[in-house]
Amino acid sequence: MFVHNPFAALPASIPPVAKQTYVVVMFLLVVGGTLFDLAHKGSASYFFKHRRAASFGARRRVSTGEATALAVETIVVSVLAAGEFCSMLRRLTHILTMYGFVLYVVSTAIMVFAYPTAAAPGPAIVAELWYLGALLVCVGGYWFWFLQRVDVAAEGQSRFRLVRADLFIVSLLASTTFALLWAGFQGADDHTWANVFFGLYLLASTVLFASVPWSKFAHMFYKPAAAFQRRIEHANGFRGNLPAPADRPVTFGSARRQPQNY
Amino acid sequence: MSRKTVFVDADILVIGGGMGGCGATYESRYWGRDLKIVCVEKANIERSGAVAQGLYAINCYMGMHWNENQPEDHVRYARNDLMGLVREDLGYDIARHVDATVHKFEEWGLPIMRDPKTGRYQREGKWQIMIHGESYKPIVAEAARKAASEVYNRIMVTHLLMDSRHPNRVAGAVGFNVRNGDFHVFRAKAVIVAAGGASHIFKPRAAGEGMGRTWYAPWSSASAYALPILAGAKMTQMENRIVLTRFKDGYGPVGAYFLHLKTYTQNAYGQDYEAFWRDSIEKMVGDYVNHHPVPTCLRNHALLEEVKAGRGPIRMVTKEAFKDPHKETVGWENFLGMTVGQAVVWASQNIDPKETNPELTTSEPYVMGSHATCSGAWASGPEDYAPAEYQWGYNRMMTVEGLFGAGDTIGGTAHKFSSGSFTEGRIAAKAAVKYVMERNKDRPEISEAEYTQLKKVIYQPLETYRIGRNEVVGETVSPSYLLPLHGLQRLEKIMDEYVGGISSHYTTNEPLLTRGLELLAMLKEDLALLGASDLHQLQRAWELQHRFLASECVTQHTLFRQETRWPGYYYRADHPHLDDKDWHCFTLSRYDSRTGRWDMEKAPVYHIID
C-alpha cells in the first residue's frame, strides 16, 4: 500500500503539466508570500537596522572564519537539530514535523516532475518516502497540536480553540492527513472517496502555501537568520546588552523543572 | 456553562504561598507528620508574594546569641514607631522565635553577608541584616514544597466556607483555577490565611503604565483582609495605613542608604529641614516626638510639610557616600536584589548618585501588616504570657474558630517583615496542628447549598460580560457591565479623594469620610455588574472585590478613630491632635455580611513594663 505513487495513479484527465504547474505555483506562492511579508512588515529593514546597532555595541571584531563557523553551527544546531527549542518534547515534535515536511515536499516534487504518469510511476522508495513524510508530519503535528501547544499546555486554553497562529500547523496537518486518506482510498480503488479527499488535499495545500503572508510559515526562514545574528552578537561582546556569563564554577545543579503550570 | 468541581480534603489549609504561607506549610508538617497539609496560591509559590524579586536585607533579626538585641527591645522599638499602639504580646512572640527562622534560612542556602571584622551577620542597622536575597523566595518555596502534601498553584481563593453545624467555625474555602476555570472546594479542619495585604486601594502617583510600580506588590489584593472579614472575624487598626518615603517614581528602598551608607536628606535648597518642624510636631503629638529613633510617620510628616511649604523636591544626599566603591556597589545591588525598577529609573534618567542627589517622595497609602504598620485580623496571643483579654485559646487564631492567620493578615504586629512573617506562619501552624489534634481530627461540615451558591457568584462576571457584550460594538464602554480595571480606578479615586490619599496630602475628616462611604456604597452595587472576558479578568474581578471590602473596612476604622495618631500616614483634620486620653487603644471592627453592617469597638493596649 505504501509503495504506490499516488500522483501517477490520478486520472489521465489531469495531464502531468497540470500537476507540475500546480507545484510550481505553490512554490512561487511561498517565495512571493515571503517577499511580500518582508516588504510589507519591513522586517528586513528592521533586521539590518538592528544589526547596525548591534555592531556599534560590539566589543571585538568577529573574523570571517569565526562568522563562517557560527553560520555552520547555526545550520547544524539551530536548523537541523532544532536547537532553538529549549523544551526537549517541543524539539522532538518539531524535528518530526520538519523532516516529515521535507520528505513530503521533496518526494512530491520528484513524483510530479519525474514520474507523473501511471505508465512509469517510478521506484517504490520515492512513494514510500512520501508516505513516511506525511506520517511523520501527522505524528509530530498532532502531538504538538493537542498536547504541546503552549497556549494549551501553559495557559489552559481549549485544545480545540483555533486562532490565527494555528493557520500554518492546521493547514499543514490538513494537507498531510487528506493526502494520506486520498492515497489510501485511491489505492483501494474507492474513487468516490479518493476524489473527495483529493479535493480536500488540494484545498488544504493551497491554503497552506497561499497563506504565507498571514501565517507562521515564513518564520522557518526568519528564525535561522535571527539565530545566526544572536551568535554573532554573543561573539562580538554586544550580547544584546545581556551580562556575560559569570566567571564562577558550576557546582549547584539546576532547579529547573518542567513548568507545573496548573 | 457547566464547570468541573474539584474537591480537596485537607487537615490544614494554608491560603497564600508567600513568606507567611511557606512558613506555615513548613511548620505544619513538622508537628503534624501524618496530617494532610495543603497550600493554595493564586500565582506560583516559586515567586509569589511581596518577595518575588528578592530582598537585600532581613529587617527583623535579634541576634540574641551575640547579645545584640533581646525580644523586649524589639517590642519597644515597634511600639515607639507605631506611636504606642502595637500588640506587644504578639510582637514579643515573633521576636523571640525569629532568630531560629533566620538561622534555618542560612542553613537552607540563603547567602547572608558577614561582617569581616566580627564574623557576625553584617548589620545594616539595629534590626536589619544584609543578605544576597535574589533567590530568597525560591529557597523558601523549596522548603514549603518539601513539607506540603499538595501545593495548588494558580487557584484564586475567593471565599472561606463556614461549618454548617457550628456557627462561627471555619470549614474550608472555595476558589477557581485561573488556567482552566475549574471550581475548587477545599474542606479543612483548620485554615491559615497568609494572603496578601492591600496595594491599589488608594490612587497611585503614577496612573499610566507606572501604575504597576507600586511599593507593595500589585498582586497583594487584600485577600488577607477580605477572607476573614467576610467570615465575620474582627479586624484591628485598619485605619493604620502606611505611607513610605522612598526614591521618586521607582519607590526604591532607602533603608540601606540611611543606615549602611549613612546618607541624609535635604530640601531643594540644600537645607536640613527636619529640625525646623520639630516644635509643630510636638504640638500635634506631644512627647512622642522626643522618642528615638524618630517614628517613621513623623519623619514622613516633616518631609510632607517641607514639600507643602514649597521647598521641594526633597533629596537624599548620596554624593559623598557613593565615592566609596564598596558603598556604591551596595547602593546599586540594594535595588537589583529587591526593587529592580529603581535601577531602571536611574538608568533611564542618567542618575548616578555619585553626581546627583536623587529625589525622594512620599508614596500613596497602603494597608498591610508586616512593615512600619500593623493592620489586620485580631488574633489570640501566646499562651505563656498573653493577657487574658488577648487570649481565647490558640495562638494566632482569629475570632472565628479554626481560622488562623500569619504575615500581613495579622494585625498589631508591626516590623516583622519577611522573617517575622515566616515566623508568624510557623507560630500559627503549630497552633493549628494542636487545634486539629485536640479536636481528635473532628471535621467541620461544609454546606453544599453554600458552595453551590458561591459557585454561581464566583463565575457571574464571565456570564455578565458574555451576555452584555451583545449590546455594544466596542467592549470597554458598556452601560450594563463594569470592567475590573474601571472598578479599580473608581475605588482608588474615591479612597484618594475622601479617605486621605495623595491628592489631599493624606487628610480627611468626617464629612469627607461620610461622603466616601456613600460613593463606596454605589460602587458596591456596581460590583455586582462586573464583567470578565476571560479567566484572567475574572481573577482581576475578585481581586477588586477583596480590595473593595478592605477599603470599606479602612474607611470605617478611619471614621471611628477620632484623632490623628500617625501624622505623616494620615490626618483627621477635624481631630488634628494625638489623644492618648481617649484613643490609646486599638480599633476593632466586625462586619456582618448579611446586613452589611460594621460594628466598631475599642480594645485595650497592654504594654510590657520595664
Next chain:
Amino acid sequence: MPTFVYMASCDGCGYCVDICPSDIMHIDTTYRRAYNIEPNMCWECYSCVKACPQQAIDCRGYADFAPLGHSVRVLREEEKATVSWRIKFRDGREKNFVSPIRTTPWGSIKGPAEYAPPSAAAMSSQELAHEPEALKVDVLPTLARSRLKKGLV
C-alpha cells in the same frame, strides 16, 4: 518598567506564563509567543526575565516616567548560583554587578518530616521546630504575665 518579549528569540515554551506572580505573561494569538498583556500591573519583578531559557524577555522602564534608551538586563545562572546584572544608562554609561544567590545545591533542603518527630513535651511547649538549638541560645525567652500592664504606661 514593564517587560516585553523579543520576537526573534521567544520559542513559546511557557516558562514565563508559569512563573509570573501577576498572571500577565500570556501567549499571543498571532505568533504563539509570549507577551505582557497588562503592563500597568507589571511590578518589574523580573521573574519572567530570569525564568526565560532563551533570555527573550527584557524590560523597558514605565513610559510615564522613564525616558527611553536605557537597559537593565540580567543573567541568572542557577548552576553557578549567581545572578549577573548589566545596567546601561541612557547616556551610555554602564555598570555591572554579580552576586551569589544560594550557598547550597538546589533541592537540598531537608524537609521537616526528615527530622525526628517531636515529643509530646515539645508539642505542648512554646518552642517551634528546631528550637532551642536553631535559636543558638539555651532557652526560648518568655515573659511573666505580670509584665504586661493595661493602658498607658
